[in-house]
Each structure stands twice: as C-alpha cells, then as structure tokens.
Amino acid sequence: MGTRSNRSTIKLVLFLVALGILSYLAALYVDWLWFSSVGFSKVFKTLLLNRIGVYLVVFLVTLAVFYFNLKLTRRHLGEQERPDENDEGREIIYLDQERNPLKGFFKGKTARWIFLGISVLAALMVSSTAADNWIVVQQFINRVPMGTADPLFHKDIGFYFFNLSFYRFVYGILMMVLILTTLAVGFIYMINASTELLFGDWRQFTFAKSHVALLLAAVFGLKAIGYKLSAYDLLFSPSSIVYGATYTDVHAKLLAYKVLLIISLLVAAMILANIFVKRLNWILISIGAWIAVAIVMNGVYPALLQKLVVQPNEFNRERPYIESNIKYTRQAYGLDKVENRKFNVDFDLKIDNPNNQDTITNIRLWDWQPLTDTYKSLQELRPYYVFNDMDIDRYMVDGQYRQVMISARELEQDNLNAEAKTWVNQKLMYTHGYGVVASPVNEVAQEGFPNFFIKDIPPRFATSLKVKRPEVYFGERTDDYVIVNTKQEEFDYPSGDTNVYSNYEGENGLKINSFGRRLILSWVLKDYKMALSTEVNNNSQILMNRNILERTRKIAPYLSFDGDPYIVIDDQGKLFWILDAYTTSSRYPYAQPFDRMGNNYLRNSVKITCDAYTGDLVFYMADSSDPVIKTFSRIFPGMYQPLQEMPASLRAHVRYPVDLYQVQAEIYKTYHMTDPYVFYNKEDPWLIPKEVVNNEQQTMEPYYIIMRLPESEQSEYILMLPFTPKSRPNMIAWMCARMDGDNYGKLLVYNFPKQETVYGPEQLESRINQNTEISQQLSLWNQQGSRVYRGNLLVIPMDNSLLYVEPLYLQAENSRIPELKRVIAGFGDEIVMETSLEQALIKLFDKKPSSISTDIDTKTPQTADAGTDSVAELAKLARQYYDQANQRLKDGDWAGYGENINKLNDIIRRLEKSSGR
Numbered sequence: 034m035g036t037r038s039n040r041s042t043i044k045l046v047l048f049l050v051a052l053g054i055l056s057y058l059a060a061l062y063v064d065w066l067w068f069s070s071v072g073f074s075k076v077f078k079t080l081l082l083n084r085i086g087v088y089l090v091v092f093l094v095t096l097a098v099f100y101f102n103l104k105l106t107r108r109h110l111g112e113q114e115r116p117d118e119n120d121e122g123r124e125i126i127y128l129d130q131e132r133n134p135l136k137g138f139f140k141g142k143t144a145r146w147i148f149l150g151i152s153v154l155a156a157l158m159v160s161s162t163a164a165d166n167w168i169v170v171q172q173f174i175n176r177v178p179m180g181t182a183d184p185l186f187h188k189d190i191g192f193y194f195f196n197l198s199f200y201r202f203v204y205g206i207l208m209m210v211l212i213l214t215t216l217a218v219g220f221i222y223m224i225n226a227s228t229e230l231l232f233g234d235w236r237q238f239t240f241a242k243s244h245v246a247l248l249l250a251a252v253f254g255l256k257a258i259g260y261k262l263s264a265y266d267l268l269f270s271p272s273s274i275v276y277g278a279t280y281t282d283v284h285a286k287l288l289a290y291k292v293l294l295i296i297s298l299l300v301a302a303m304i305l306a307n308i309f310v311k312r313l314n315w316i317l318i319s320i321g322a323w324i325a326v327a328i329v330m331n332g333v334y335p336a337l338l339q340k341l342v343v344q345p346n347e348f349n350r351e352r353p354y355i356e357s358n359i360k361y362t363r364q365a366y367g368l369d370k371v372e373n374r375k376f377n378v379d380f381d382l383k384i385d386n387p388n389n390q391d392t393i394t395n396i397r398l399w400d401w402q403p404l405t406d407t408y409k410s411l412q413e414l415r416p417y418y419v420f421n422d423m424d425i426d427r428y429m430v431d432g433q434y435r436q437v438m439i440s441a442r443e444l445e446q447d448n449l450n451a452e453a454k455t456w457v458n459q460k461l462m463y464t465h466g467y468g469v470v471a472s473p474v475n476e477v478a479q480e481g482f483p484n485f486f487i488k489d490i491p492p493r494f495a496t497s498l499k500v501k502r503p504e505v506y507f508g509e510r511t512d513d514y515v516i517v518n519t520k521q522e523e524f525d526y527p528s529g530d531t532n533v534y535s536n537y538e539g540e541n542g543l544k545i546n547s548f549g550r551r552l553i554l555s556w557v558l559k560d561y562k563m564a565l566s567t568e569v570n571n572n573s574q575i576l577m578n579r580n581i582l583e584r585t586r587k588i589a590p591y592l593s594f595d596g597d598p599y600i601v602i603d604d605q606g607k608l609f610w611i612l613d614a615y616t617t618s619s620r621y622p623y624a625q626p627f628d629r630m631g632n633n634y635l636r637n638s639v640k641i642t643c644d645a646y647t648g649d650l651v652f653y654m655a656d657s658s659d660p661v662i663k664t665f666s667r668i669f670p671g672m673y674q675p676l677q678e679m680p681a682s683l684r685a686h687v688r689y690p691v692d693l694y695q696v697q698a699e700i701y702k703t704y705h706m707t708d709p710y711v712f713y714n715k716e717d718p719w720l721i722p723k724e725v726v727n728n729e730q731q732t733m734e735p736y737y738i739i740m741r742l743p744e745s746e747q748s749e750y751i752l753m754l755p756f757t758p759k760s761r762p763n764m765i766a767w768m769c770a771r772m773d774g775d776n777y778g779k780l781l782v783y784n785f786p787k788q789e790t791v792y793g794p795e796q797l798e799s800r801i802n803q804n805t806e807i808s809q810q811l812s813l814w815n816q817q818g819s820r821v822y823r824g825n826l827l828v829i830p831m832d833n834s835l836l837y838v839e840p841l842y843l844q845a846e847n848s849r850i851p852e853l854k855r856v857i858a859g860f861g862d863e864i865v866m867e868t869s870l871e872q873a874l875i876k877l878f879d880k881k882p883s884s885i886s887t888d889i890d891t892k893t894p895q896t897a898d899a900g901t902d903s904v905a906e907l908a909k910l911a912r913q914y915y916d917q918a919n920q921r922l923k924d925g926d927w928a929g930y931g932e933n934i935n936k937l938n939d940i941i942r943r944l945e946k947s948s949g950r
Contacts, residue, residue, distance in 0.1 A: 173199035277623030289330035365624035481852030501606030542574025
C-alpha cells in the first residue's frame, strides 16, 4: 500500500509540474500572438531571448560551480580527517575506530543524484534573480558615452549608467554563488567529519579545510573588487550636507576602500598560502585584522575626521562638493538649460491691447474638477458611460488658437445593470465607448454650464472641431478584453428608445483562426465560455491589453510612464491617445534624488501615440540627446521613430508633461541658488505657493495657458507656475515650459525685481477672504442650500503686469452639477467679483478688453437681438433649452424646469414667425 501511495503521489506531482509547464508555454504563445498582432513581434523576441539568455548563462555557471565543488567534496570525504602525528612529529595511535553512517551515504551512488539535485536547485534560485536584469546586460553591450565626466574619478557619466550597473550585477551573482557554494561544501564536510575535526587540532589542514579555504580565498578576492565598486558609490552618498561624495567621503571613506581592497587581497593570499603552510591561525589573524581595519577605517576614522576637521570649517571644506552637487543636479534634471530673464513690473496693463487678445480669450475659467462633474451630469447620458478625467489641450478652432477642455466618453461594463452583466454583453456586445466632449476653457452658456464645442451621441459639433471616428475601444478605463467580429453585433450607441449596432473594422486584434487556438486562448484567459460560444468563429478577433498604460508597459517594461494619457483629435477626425514616457536612473553622480526610489535622473524621452479605435501604438524618440533612450533604440532597432515623423496634426498637440514639470519645479526651488555660499546657508530658498481650492488650502499645481511671452511676437501654449520666497508670501518669480514648434521643452524663469512688492497667490487669497462684499456673498450662498466651490487661482503675466483670476462655482446640495457663477479678478491693489470675466475686467480697467465674450448670466438667450432669428441659430437655442429643462427635471429643480420650458416656448414662436406661420 505504501509503495502504491508513493507512486500515486509522484504521478500527481509530475502531472502538476507538467500542467504548470504547459500553462506557461500557452501563456507565452498567446503573448507572442499578441505582440505579432500589434506589430511588435521583434520586440517580443528580443525580450524573450534576452531573458532566456541571461537566465541560462547564470544557471549554467551556477550549476557548474556547485556541481564541481560538490563532486570534489564527495570524492574526498573522510580523507585525512585525523592527523597521523602531532606537532612534535610523534605518531598518534587511535584506540577507537570512529564510524560515520552518513559517510557511506554521501559516497554511495545515490549521492551523485542528490548533489546534482542540490546544484540544480541552487542554480534555479540564483538564476531566478538574474533574468529581470537582462536590460542591464544589454545596456552595457549597447552603451553610449554621455560626454560629461564626474569630478572625482573623471569617468564619463555613462560609465555609472551602464558599466557600473553591469559590474554590480555580475559581482552580486558571483558573490551569491561563492557564498552558497562555500556554505554547502562546509556543511557537507561538517556532517561527515569525525569528532577530531571538531575537537582536534584546528591548526592542521586536511583536504576539506583546503577546499573550504580555496573558496574563502575566492570570496575575499571578489570582495576586493566589491570595495572598488563601493568607491564609485561614494558619488551617490546621501549621508552628508549634500548628495554625493563630500570631504569625509573623499579623504576617509575612499581611503578606507583602498586600504580594505589591499587587505582583502592579502587575506585571500594568506588563505591560499596556508593550503601549503597548513597554519589555520594565520588565517584567523588575517581575518581579524581585516575586521579591525574595517571598523576603524570605515567607522571611527570618518567620524573623527568629520567632527575634528570638517565641522570647525565646514563651508570651506565642503565648497567644491557643494559646487559639484549644484552643477550635476541641475544637469540631471535639465535645469542647466533654464534661461533666466527679468520681469520688470510696471503695473501699466493695457487690457485693450490687441497683443493681449489671445491671452485674455483663453483665460481658463473651468477647472478640471468641477468640469468633470458637469460633464458627467450632462453628457454621460447612460449609466455605462464614464468620463475618466479631463484633459487640457489647444486646437485651431474656426481659425483661432483656442485652449480646450476635452474628455473621452468611455464604456464602463461594471456600470451595466445586474441583469445585463451577461457574458455576451460584457465580451461581445458592449465593447467600446463613444466619442468625446469638448468645450472652451473660458466660455459659459446660460445657467453657468460650459459652452460645448462637441457634445451628445451621436456627436454634434458647434465649430470646425469634428470627430469622424468616435468609437473608443482603447482607453484609460478599458481594463477587460473583448471579442469582436463575432456573429453578435456590437452596441455602438443609444438612439432614443433603440440602439445602433456596428462591427469592428480594424485588423489589429488577436485573431482566433482555429479551434485549437481558441482552446488555448480560453485556457490562458480562463474563459471557458469562449470555447463553447457559438457566436465566436475563426474570423473573430480578441482585443487584449486595452488599457493604455497596461498596453504600453507590456511592450516597454523598462520605461516609466506618465499617469495621465490624454485624448487628441487629429485633422482627419480620428481619436488618438498620447502618453509620455520617461527614462530614469539612480546613477547620476552628485544629483539630488527626486523620489523615494532614489532616482536622480529624469528625461521625457518618449512620446507614444495610440489609435483609440485600432489600438495601433507608435513610439517616438522625443529627446535624441538622452543616452539612455539611445541604448534602448540600439537594443530594439526600428522601434523608436524620430519625433519629426509623428503626423503634424498629432505633433501639434504634444504637451510638456505636468509630472516632469513638477519634479523640475520642486528641484528648482532649491537649485536656483548657484552660488555655493548662498546654497550652503539656504539664504534664498523658494516655495511653490498655496491657494484655496474648494475652500481648502493646497499647493498650487502647474497650469497650461495660451499667452504671448514678453519677448515673443505671437502667442504660444505654455505650462507655468509661480514661486514665492520662503520667508515672505510675495511672488519672486515664475517659470514656464514652452511646447509649440521648435521651442518645445525650453524652460524660462522670469525673475521679479527684489525691491518690488508683487502679490503672491496666498496674499491674493487672503485679500479675497478679507473683501467684505465677496465674503458676504460667499456666506450668503453657503447658507441657501448650496455650496460654493472656489476654483484655481491663475496668475497671468501680461505687458509687464500681472492679472489674477479665480472662478467661483455654485453647487446645490441636491445636485452634482457645479455652475460657474462668478469670476474674481485682481490687478494691483484692486479685487472685483463679477458675473463674467469681461465685466470684471471692465470694472478693473474702465475699458472693455479686446474680443472677449464669457458672460455667465447674460450670454444666452439672444432673444433681444433680431439678427439671431436664423433658423439654425434658433434651433440651436431650442436644443439648449430642451437639454437644460430635462436636466432640471432630473435634479428635481421644478422652477428651473419651468423657466427653460418658457424659454423653449418663446423660441418655438420665433421659429413659427420666421417660417411665415
């Protein structure tokens, strides 16, 4: 019974192992099919072959080292375990013949297979930690110089990016193999040794001791190389006044590494020599000396040097290292290319100057948070549609350069009714979202709602901005796979009480092709219904990895990705996602890390476009000067295209990413100080100011704006943020990132004269709170069953002056629709709150700004203007009042419903009049 039970257990284990291997191979096959379907089969081969290659090399090296040493151990078990004579040369006679039952076992035939199994297990353990480092190996093979040398070892910085990482990887693998081998060999010798090995004369050497000594010598020899590598790590030391090597590191720790390197080699030599001299106490003395020197040189001496030499004269001792930290930190984040300019404030803003027209007409009154809620309330239209977030971009609209808020209407299957969550609905029928909603940043329709450029299903357009391919199969909320081109038609969009259906017309899905492939796909996707469904056929396609971040990360796992893909409409009316990707490293000498992972190098080197309909991905090299992306382009030839090859209608929407800008701004707060003495004493640190958003104080976020820079002849799209000095709330400077045309990526910092008092955002927020008229109105609104939402404060530089604008939204307690009700504007010592930006500017400057129309309460309806009695214009107004009436009805606002019905009735009468009835 026992034998049969053991056999059954073995068969079950073998079956499970075989099943696991088959499952892995099936998943690998599906990955290959997917990579091929999206046009990245070469990338898949490179990823797979490099992983396998590194894994096999490390596996075979570990297996060879382990098995050779264990085989050597087996061959010499029991030899010379008891010495034949003592130190005086007298023969030793043993009265008892000690027997060790394990000796026979380890020298038997079974031991060979046991040793082989141990070697394989060790090789698996070591190689499993190595496969993910294939990119380190490939970057070393394809390394490129950076053209800048470090100030201590005078090596090209590319050495630290590529060479040092590779050397560290090899060193770690070899040290792990040697230590594990030494432990395994020592353990086997110990359990097979006689009592004389434990209690006898340790000063005498046997073959076992010689074998272990040889391995220990190799460990110490390798440790010497480790000290050499550790010396380079001083350039990334985080423990002193600045990041990187400092006076104590260079004059104490670097010396310690050099001394310990020599001592490690001497210890290794002493251990080797004792194989022949056979005096174990020499080894013990040398190892003891190594430990003592390590404690003194690596701990005691640096502490004394820091306390007695550095601290009494710290700045003069550390000055060259502070200079290096400033220089290389600015280089690492691209801040060495920041152009500083003066911004002389004269408070003489001519609001009617035509040069300011583009800036004023694109002042953002809609913040993404309240506008997202408004979009959801007015334009989701069905429970299963969602707006994931709000993107800010710029377009040529009816011949004008306009800043636009835009959001994709994606389909969220989890929001389907419970009874509708069938397999057919979730996998075959509800497959895609539909269209986008877009509105200008500054226009407000009646009742404080946005004035839509694009809205509704099917999409309706109010300007030249149009969408001709509205289906969204790939996006930010498309987390599940779907099957298209089945016998079941796909739901396209709702139309009244019925639905419109369609079929996917793309060719980039993973094709079913055969029943065998369908079975494999069913197994890998854990979806047995796919194999049984009669709706799925060989012509069907599976759309997998539809989430933009998941899709790009699967193809390029070595990149870091921006968290905010944004939707773009090209000149053909097709929808594309654009995603920024970064190359990062923790190996830039002297550069201050910017995150908890210790990264101190950041480049926005890759722009990725993804067709929202087909899922086509294209990787563009955005920073050809970045050495890291150069290595990737060598590893994956043909994968990265020059940015100039991006279609012009998409390249016009490339943005400077907020994530990168925030890192640069955070670093620049301190590293604008380039004088080492000022930096050391922290005489002029800057802060990113606070603002009040939704009645809570928070740090200001960078904001996009269209404006004409002081030295420019035309308006451009920029990302900007103000700075305030740490000691006082007034504004000291503002930084912007340019992004139009050849100016993409250029950073400018405009510094205010230090003798001028320029109000900072926090001061403006305080003045708003202290304004009697404004505070009374806010209190009144908050007491009438509604809630006031204070929007982002924008600081807008124009004509050597600064304009401050903050929108106010009102939201009823029983409604989730924020309405833009007031605009607060400030200039100089004046602050006003009006129903529109135009009225606020008129009150501030006693003159009307050029070409602006953003009235909140009075913009529509246009009944007083007889010139608007065209059928098209009246129909547009009728639709607007109809939509608003329905929304008021949903919100339970009967007064608002009746008001809009009356307005609709008025429009109908005018339509009848214009038609002659």
